[in-house]
Amino acid sequence: MTNLAVKGLNKRFGGLHVLKGVSFEIDGPELIGLIGPNGAGKTTLTNILDGAIKPNSGTVYLNKQRIDQLPPYEVARAGLGRTFQVTRSFRRMTVLENLFVPALALNRGHSREEIAQKALEVLEFLTIDHLRNEYAQALSGGQQKLLELGRLLMLDPEIVILDEPFAGVHPRLMEVIYRYIERVNGAGKAIILISHQMDSIFTLCRRLLVLNYGDLIADGIPDDVKRDPAVIEAYLGADEEESNGEQGGRAQS
Ligand SMILES: Nc1ncnc2c1ncn2[C@@H]1O[C@H](COP(=O)(O)OP(=O)(O)OP(=O)(O)O)[C@@H](O)[C@H]1O
Ligand SMILES: [Mg+2]
Incomplete structure (x- = not known):
């Protein structure tokens, strides 16, 4: 069973103390x-968990393996995946190629045919199979968000962090993201969902x-x-309950 243990993470950018001894565990x-106002440190925490930046102090263990000093590709291999608040596809590759690259890079012993078949299944699930030969840069913002989910479905990590998956996404595509979350969580994977959309949260x-x-401040x-x-x-x-929580009081995305 997946265990993520985050202990005493501190991160400073110059004089700015962005994470102040953050600890929590996921079992x-x-x-x-994962919620909080703009600038709270949510993306910074994600960047530490996926190995993109190093904490000043503190530790992260994934299934008893220390991962806070590993580079992102080794964290991915250890079983943690994330999406980006500002999407990061290979813009000059096709949608299909964008799914092949991480799967081939991780090299879990699948043949190219198996990877191609999986990619087509993933694109169909995400309702963007008709875009498979388009360059990623031609996709809308919401479609780019789906492509990031596609990358994760190819890699099938034990724990996934979604950084603002709904921001700027058309309601029809939001349905697909909900289905993604149900599928992955239903398959026994842990998900950390970062969002300012309180109704979704x-x-x-x-x-x-x-x-x-x-x-x-709360867990x-x-x-x-x-x-x-x-x-x-x-x-x-204070009016959160009456308003049924469209957004956090000071939250913007
Ligand atoms: N590389 C960096 N260098 C300097 N400061 C940074 C860097 N990355 C983030 N920060 C600062 O750290 C603080 C936390 O930013 P972060 O992006 O983690 O917040 P967030 O909770 O994800 O906010 P949002 O809800 O707007 O996405 C902010 O004050 C931000 O300006
Ligand atoms: Mg952020």
């Missing part, structure tokens, strides 16, 4: 929301982590987190 196929997540300018079930005075003060705003 098994949890579906966790409260619909999907059974546990919430709240970051507020580097401090993890619990949504009903408790919603009522936590520190969370209301920092992010959700």
